[in-house]
Structure formats: C-alpha cells, structure tokens
Amino acid sequence: MSDESMHSALVGPGSDWWKPAGRQEKIWVTVSFIWCIFMFAAMPFWHFKGGQNPSGTRGKVDPMAFYARTQKFIEDYSVGTDQGIPVVEPPAGSEVYLLGQMWMWSPVLKLKKGVEYTIHLSSLDLNHGFGLFPVNINIQVVPGYDYALKMTPTEAGEFKIICNEFCGIGHHLMIGKIIVED
Amino acid sequence: MKDAISQFAARCRSCPITGLKIDPTASILLRLHAVVSVVCLLIGGIAALLLVLTRWEAVHLLDATWYYRLLTAHGLNMLIFFIIFFEMAVLYFAGPIVLSSRLPAPKLGWLAFVLMVVGTLIVEYYVFAGKADVTFSSYPPLKAAPNYYLGIIFFAVGALIVSLQFVATLVIAKKEGAYTGSMPLVTFGGLTAAIIAVITLLHGALIYIPTYLWSLGLMNVDPQIYRLLFWGLGHSSQQINVAAMVSIWYLLAGLTVGGVVLNEKVSRTAFFLYILFISMASAHHLLVDPGMGPAWKVWNTSYAMYLAVLASMIHGFTVPAGIEMGQRLRGYTNGIFEWLRKAPWSDPGFSGLMISLVIFGFLGGITGVVIGTEQINIIVHNTLRVPGHFHTTVVGGTALSFMAVTYYLLPLIFRKQIRMYPLAKAQPYIFGIGITVMSVAMTFMGVFGVPRRHYDSSFSNALFTADFNPVVYVLQAIFGIGGILAFLGLLIYVLIAVASVFFGRRFDPANPEASAGHVPPGVIKLPKQAHEGGERVAKLHKTGTPGTVVLVIIFFVCFVLYYFVNWKSLAFIWKIG
Ligand code: HEM
Ligand SMILES: [Cu+2]
Ligand SMILES: [Cu+2]
Numbered sequence: 001m002s003d004e005s006m007h008s009a010l011v012g013p014g015s016d017w018w019k020p021a022g023r024q025e026k027i028w029v030t031v032s033f034i035w036c037i038f039m040f041a042a043m044p045f046w047h048f049k050g051g052q053n054p055s056g057t058r059g060k061v062d063p064m065a066f067y068a069r070t071q072k073f074i075e076d077y078s079v080g081t082d083q084g085i086p087v088v089e090p091p092a093g094s095e096v097y098l099l100g101q102m103w104m105w106s107p108v109l110k111l112k113k114g115v116e117y118t119i120h121l122s123s124l125d126l127n128h129g130f131g132l133f134p135v136n137i138n139i140q141v142v143p144g145y146d147y148a149l150k151m152t153p154t155e156a157g158e159f160k161i162i163c164n165e166f167c168g169i170g171h172h173l174m175i176g177k178i179i180v181e182d
Numbered sequence: 183m184k185d186a187i188s189q190f191a192a193r194c195r196s197c198p199i200t201g202l203k204i205d206p207t208a209s210i211l212l213r214l215h216a217v218v219s220v221v222c223l224l225i226g227g228i229a230a231l232l233l234v235l236t237r238w239e240a241v242h243l244l245d246a247t248w249y250y251r252l253l254t255a256h257g258l259n260m261l262i263f264f265i266i267f268f269e270m271a272v273l274y275f276a277g278p279i280v281l282s283s284r285l286p287a288p289k290l291g292w293l294a295f296v297l298m299v300v301g302t303l304i305v306e307y308y309v310f311a312g313k314a315d316v317t318f319s320s321y322p323p324l325k326a327a328p329n330y331y332l333g334i335i336f337f338a339v340g341a342l343i344v345s346l347q348f349v350a351t352l353v354i355a356k357k358e359g360a361y362t363g364s365m366p367l368v369t370f371g372g373l374t375a376a377i378i379a380v381i382t383l384l385h386g387a388l389i390y391i392p393t394y395l396w397s398l399g400l401m402n403v404d405p406q407i408y409r410l411l412f413w414g415l416g417h418s419s420q421q422i423n424v425a426a427m428v429s430i431w432y433l434l435a436g437l438t439v440g441g442v443v444l445n446e447k448v449s450r451t452a453f454f455l456y457i458l459f460i461s462m463a464s465a466h467h468l469l470v471d472p473g474m475g476p477a478w479k480v481w482n483t484s485y486a487m488y489l490a491v492l493a494s495m496i497h498g499f500t501v502p503a504g505i506e507m508g509q510r511l512r513g514y515t516n517g518i519f520e521w522l523r524k525a526p527w528s529d530p531g532f533s534g535l536m537i538s539l540v541i542f543g544f545l546g547g548i549t550g551v552v553i554g555t556e557q558i559n560i561i562v563h564n565t566l567r568v569p570g571h572f573h574t575t576v577v578g579g580t581a582l583s584f585m586a587v588t589y590y591l592l593p594l595i596f597r598k599q600i601r602m603y604p605l606a607k608a609q610p611y612i613f614g615i616g617i618t619v620m621s622v623a624m625t626f627m628g629v630f631g632v633p634r635r636h637y638d639s640s641f642s643n644a645l646f647t648a649d650f651n652p653v654v655y656v657l658q659a660i661f662g663i664g665g666i667l668a669f670l671g672l673l674i675y676v677l678i679a680v681a682s683v684f685f686g687r688r689f690d691p692a693n694p695e696a697s698a699g700h701v702p703p704g705v706i707k708l709p710k711q712a713h714e715g716g717e718r719v720a721k722l723h724k725t726g727t728p729g730t731v732v733l734v735i736i737f738f739v740c741f742v743l744y745y746f747v748n749w750k751s752l753a754f755i756w757k758i759g
Contacts, residue, residue, distance in 0.1 A: 008443065014363040024503070053759045054479075055759055169250065175648065176646070
C-alpha cells in the first residue's frame with residue numbers, strides 16, 4: 001500500500017485498492033496455485049497410469065430390460081442359491097449383471113481372483129449404492145442407467161455389497177454377496 | 183427519493199460503538215431471521231442427538247422409521263433452515279447496516295420473511311408427519327408428498343427476494359452516498375454470498391419446480407438429471423456458506439483484535455473466484471455416477487485448476503495474517519507467536535473465529551479436496567467419511583462462525599447483554615471439540631466401509647452381515663461422546679441466545695463499560711479499525727506475518743501428506759476401470 005495505512009474489513013478501502021500484494025502473500029498464492037494445478041493433473045494422470053478409475057461404459061437402459069437381462073444372466077450361469085438368492089458363476093472375463101432393487105442385490109456372484117469382469121450395475125426402482133465391503137469400492141446405482149465397470153478382484157474371500165444410498169425403510173437390510181475364489 | 187432518505191435519517195439510530203447507522207426495518211428483520219434460525223438449529227440439534235444415540239450401536243435408541251425421519255429433519259433444519267435464515271440475517275447486517283443505508287423495499291423484506299417461514303412450517307409438517315421420509319436430497323423416484331416440494335419452493339423464493347434486496351441495497355447505498363469509494367470487504371463478501379445465492383436458488387427453481395410437477399404426476403424427472411441439478415443447488419449453497427463464513431471471519435477479526443485486510447486486491451479476487459467457480463461444486467457429488475464420463479467429471483470438479491480451492495487457500499492465509507497483523511499493531515510484536523499467545527482466547531467471538539478457522543481449514547478443507555478427487559471418491563462415496571467431512575466444514579466451520587458472531591450481534595444489534603457470559607466463553611471450545619471428535623470418528627468409520635444414512639450396521643435382520651473391524655465399535659463410542667459434547671455446545675449456544683434476546687438486560691451502547699463482564703471485550707472497547715501510515719506501521723509491513731507463514735507451512739504439509747496417503751490406499755483396492 002502506497003501510504004502504508006491499514007484498515008479492517010469493516011472499513012471501506014477508498015477507491016484505489018488495486019495494489020501489489022506483499023511478498024509472503026505472493027509466495028503463498030503461487031505455491032497454492034501450483035499445488036492446485038498439480039492436483040488437477042493427478043486425475044488425468046491416474047487414468048493413464050493408475051488401476052482405479054470410475055470410468056466404465058455408461059448408457060441409458062430401461063429398468064425392465066435390465067431386469068430381464070439379469071434374469072437371463074442368472075439362468076445361464078446359475079450354480080445354486082444362498083439365502084434364497086441365486087448364486088451365479090460367470091465364465092472368466094464375461095459380462096456380469098448385478099441388479100439392485102428394494103431391498104436386495106441379485107444375484108450372488110462367484111468370481112475368480114485376478115480375472116477381469118465387466119460388471120453392469122443398475123436398479124429396478126430407486127437409487128441404490130454399491131458398497132463393496134471390506135474393499136471399500138463405492139458406486140452410485142441409478143435407475144435407468146447401466147454402469148458397466150471392469151473389475152478385477154485382487155484377493156480371494158467373501159465380500160459383501162452394502163447398499164449405501166438411502167432407498168426406503170428397508171435400506172439397512174439390503175446387502176448382497178460376492179465370493180472370490182483363487 | 184430525497185424524502186425517503188431524510189425519513190430514513192430520522193428513523194434510524196446510529197450505533198455509538200461502530201458508528202454505523204441502523205435502519206429499523208433492517209434491524210427488526212435481521213433479528214427475526216436470526217431468531218427463527220436459532221429455533222431451527224435447536225430442532226436440528228435435538229434430532230442430531232437422537233441420530234448420534236442411534237448410530238452408536240451400543241445405544242441404538244430410535245427405530246428405523248424415526249431414524250430415517252429424523253435424518254431427514256436434521257438435514258433440512260440444519261443445512262437449509264438454520265443456515266439460510268442465518269445467512270439472510272448476515273445479509274441484512276452486511277448490507278443496510280454496515281453501509282448505513284436504508285432498505286430499498288422494507289415491505290418486500292417482510293414478504294420474503296413470511297414466505298420463508300411458511301415454507302419452513304410446511305416442510306416441518308410433512309417431515310414430522312412421516313409424509314416425506316426422503317432425506318434432504320430426496321432423489322427421485324423416491325417421492326415425498328407434493329406439498330413438501332412446494333414448501334421448499336416457498337422458502338427458496340423468500341430467500342431469493344432477500345438476496346436480491348441485498349444487491350439493491352448496495353445500489354441505492356452507492357447512489358445515495360451512504361458510502362464512497364469501494365464497499366468494505368465484509369460487504370463485498372456478503373455480495374459474493376448474495377450473488378451465489380441468487381444463482382443457487384435459480385438452480386433450486388430449475389429442479390424443485392419440475393420435481394413438484396412430477397410428484398403430482400404431471401411430468402417425468404430423470405433420476406440422474408435430478409442428481410445433477412440438485413447438487414447444482416445443494417453444493418452451490420455450500421459456497422454461500424463458505425462466502426458468508428469467510429466474511430464473518432474478516433468481520434470478527436476486525437471486531438475482536440482489530441484484524442486488518444492485508445491486501446484488498448488479493449482478498450477480493452479470492453471472493454470473486456468463488457463466484458466464477460461456483461458450479462464446480464455440483465460435479466464432485468457425481469464422481470461415481472453412471473450419467474457422466476470421466477472427462478466431464480475431471481473438468482467440472484476442477485475447471486482444470488481448482489481455483490475455488492485456491493480461493494479458500496488464499497483466505498486461509500489472509501484471515502490469520504490479518505489477525506496477526508492486527509495483534510502486532512496492538513503491540514504484540516515479540517517473536518513469532520506472541521500475537522497468538524496474547525490473543526483474547528476468552529472472548530467467544532475470537533475463540534469461535536479461530537476454532538472455526540482451524541476446523542474448516544485443517545479438517546474440512548483438506549478432506550474435502552481429497553475426497554472430491556475423481557478416483558479417490560471411489561473409496562469414500564456414501565461412506566461415513568462424507569458426513570465426517572462436511573461436519574467439519576459446514577458445522578465446525580460455518581455454524582461455529584455463526585455462533586461466534588452472535589456474541590457480537592447480541593449487544594450491537596439486539597442491544598442485549600449476554601446471559602450466562604462465563605458459559606459463553608466456554609461454548610466455542612465445547613462445540614468445536616465435540617464436532618471435531620465426532621467427525622474424525624466418522625471419517626475413520628468410513629475408512630472401514632461403514633455407510634452413511636444407515637440404520638443398522640450390525641445387519642441383524644438382513645440376509646447377510648458385514649463383519650466390521652472391531653475398531654469400528656470403539657469408534658462408534660468416540661463418535662457418540664463427540665456427538666453428545668457437540669450437542670451440549672449447541673444447546674448452551676441456543677440457551678444463551680434465547681435467554682439474552684428475550685430475558686437479557688439492556689446493553690447501553692452509550693455506556694458500554696457498565697456491561698463489562700456481560701459482553702465480549704471488543705464491544706466494550708472496539709480495537710482500532712484504521713491505522714494511519716507511519717514509521718511503526720511501515721516497519722510492521724516489512725516484518726509481515728511470520729507466525730502465519732509458519733502456520734500455513736504446517737497446513738500445507740498436512741494437506742500434501744493426506745493427499746498422498748489417500749492415493750496410496752486407493753492403489754491397494756481391486757482394479758477397476
Ligand atoms: C450438535 C451438532 C451435530 C451433531 C451431533 C450432528 C450429527 C449428525 C449425525 C449423527 C448425522 C447422521 C449421519 C448418518 O447417519 O449418515 C448427521 C447428518 C447430517 N448433518 Fe449433522 N450434526 C450436527 C450438526 C449439524 C449442523 C449444524 C449441520 C448443518 C449446518 C448438519 C448437517 C448435517 C447433514 C446435511 C447431514 C446429512 C443428512 C443426510 O444424510 O440426509 N449437522 N449429523
Ligand atoms: Cu438400496
Ligand atoms: Cu439403500
């Protein structure tokens with residue numbers, strides 16, 4: 001400030017306040033700016049170099065059509081039931097269909113470790129949330145949209161799908177299962 | 183026109199402490215909005231306590247229906263009613279009062295207030311009657327009773343009118359010579375908030391009117407488009423909160439320690455960036471949604487360079503630096519941190535300001551940027567990390583700053599002494615510590631995969647169970663204790679505010695010393711707000727603010743560490759693409 005005066009934010013600065021910033025402020029703004037650019041660049045970078053991106057292929061789908069597709073998928077590869085829910089073991093690398101509806105995920109999936117599947121997520125009724133436990137992969141499931149994500153299980157074991165989007169009074173009962181074998 | 187001005191001059195009183203002229207209608211409306219705001223805060227707070235005692239599995243107080251119902255009530259009463267009513271009060275303060283201007287259309291102000299109150303009452307009725315168990319975000323096809331949406335529309339139109347009237351106030355104040363030169367920074371920040379409010383509320387109309395028609399069966403609403411537009415409203419309104427909060431930081435800095443604006447250009451540019459980058463905010467709610475592709479997501483969360491984050495990082499420097507400089511001007515020039523050690527920590531306006539600043543910056547800001555990163559959002563979306571994050575921004579940051587400024591508004595605007603002042607001194611600490619403990623516990627639970635908005639993490643009646651790491655149950659207890667503490671802090675605030683407004687002794691601004699011990703020190707002796715240049719001031723200019731430099735270095739290191747830790751833990755999960 002030319003006259004070196006100072007005032008609080010309650011006092012008008014007069015008309016001439018476009019003045020050079022102090023050295024410390026300038027450095028901080030510069031450092032922050034570079035950091036912001038860096039954080040931006042990290043996102044496209046991870047698309048090229050990283051293994052976890054919520055890209056997938058996305059499209060609109062009629063909920064009934066998705067339901068029918070899931071039923072067909074279940075018929076094709078069903079290997080039994082678990083708690084009344086069909087268990088499905090799809091061939092390695094195939095297209096997998098997982099339907100959310102009030103208040104269950106179907107089918108139960110049996111997958112192979114280290115194999116890539118294309119998992120189609122959609123809903124028959126409301127928004128649901130695909131929350132893979134304990135891996136902690138969380139994806140929004142929106143009715144009318146097919147979100148097809150390539151997933152490769154990296155460990156064997158039993159995993160749960162917790163619904164993590166509020167979907168009515170039975171929301172907390174909505175839990176599914178994925179079994180990964182070596 | 184001339185007539186209106188002289189009438190105003192006759193009607194308004196001038197405040198002997200700050201020298202500001204007070205338009206009586208603006209002053210009444212300010213007080214009414216503030217009072218309704220506090221009532222909503224109390225409703226939301228009681229709901230919060232019951233939610234805490236439900237999610238703490240060892241207590242598990244409510245049944246599922248009431249958990250989801252009060253979740254809805256809590257979200258609405260806090261995020262919408264409490265916050266926005268308070269912001270309208272802030273606009274009345276930053277506009278007509280700070281500028282010593284008349285209100286252009288007092289009747290419109292009343293109309294807006296009535297609309298907002300009626301809207302609120304409608305929404306409260308439908309929520310508590312169980313006709314809108316949809317959470318505050320009400321994603322279709324989940325449907326509430328049509329009038330619920332109508333109530334929100336009423337409320338939003340009211341708020342829109344207040345914001346527009348604020349802008350009109352700036353125009354007539356300039357024209358009628360209430361101020362010359364540029365408006366003070368506090369008002370500029372208020373203007374930022376008002377402009378964002380107008381844009382936001384228009385988004386609101388864009389989404390709530392079709393949704394209302396849809397609930398009546400008159401049209402279709404695409405669930406994904408709804409989510410996009412809803413967050414155009416829902417997150418942009420968080421930008422209003424940030425702008426309002428930062429303005430309050432600047433205001434309180436001035437009132438409590440004579441904090442200065444180091445550079446008007448820098449601070450104003452930072453405010454301006456909030457407006458430019460406003461719609462960014464919507465996108466980071468949709469990072470793992472099926473409706474948009476990665477390019478859209480990356481671009482719209484960052485506009486390629488995160489300039490809204492930059493803006494907050496700038497304020498994160500200039501506010502504490504202004505405080506430091508204010509303290510140095512008051513003579514606390516020894517070493518790097520004397521200004522901080524000798525600060526008025528028992529002034530609730532000051533402690534509230536500082537705790538809000540620290541919680542918002544260190545916890546809210548850092549976690550927000552990190553979890554809003556496209557890929558990192560995969561391990562965060564809809565887990566408890568999300569409410570863990572925003573209880574450090576909008577609660578530990580915004581709500582706490584609103585509480586802090588109340589301790590100044592009570593004497594300055596309400597002309598009341600503060601009841602139970604000793605308790606008021608402790609209140610920001612109780613609330614701040616409670617919210618921090620609760621939020622950190624929520625964040626860690628989220629890391630273990632515990633979902634938000636979820637009644638029963640033991641899955642007792644479900645087909646399968648998820649066996650959470652036993653640590654989760656310890657975290658639940660910590661969360662519970664933090665939540666109860668925060669609730670106590672909130673309750674103390676509400677009690678003090680209500681008791682002071684309705685049963686407070688008069689604060690006599692002509693003789694502030696008579697109120698000593700019942701009002702914050704800044705009210706009794708306002709620190710110097712303007713300093714002529716001179717040798718001493720020039721020397722301080724040269725030293726700058728070394729203490730703040732140290733603080734932001736610590737902040738930056740935490741930020742970078744947290745950022746990379748999250749990328750690292752993302753890299754451990756399944757391959758997904
Ligand atoms: C005493 C203070 C508070 C406590 C103890 C508290 C506690 C909670 C709890 C336990 C939840 C539920 C999390 C879940 O189950 O998913 C919640 C949600 C929420 N809180 Fe608070 N809260 C407090 C203050 C506030 C304030 C002041 C605001 C806003 C200004 C706020 C905004 C919200 C919002 C928007 C939600 C999300 C609701 C939803 O998921 O639909 N809270 N809070
Ligand atoms: Cu669900
Ligand atoms: Cu659900």
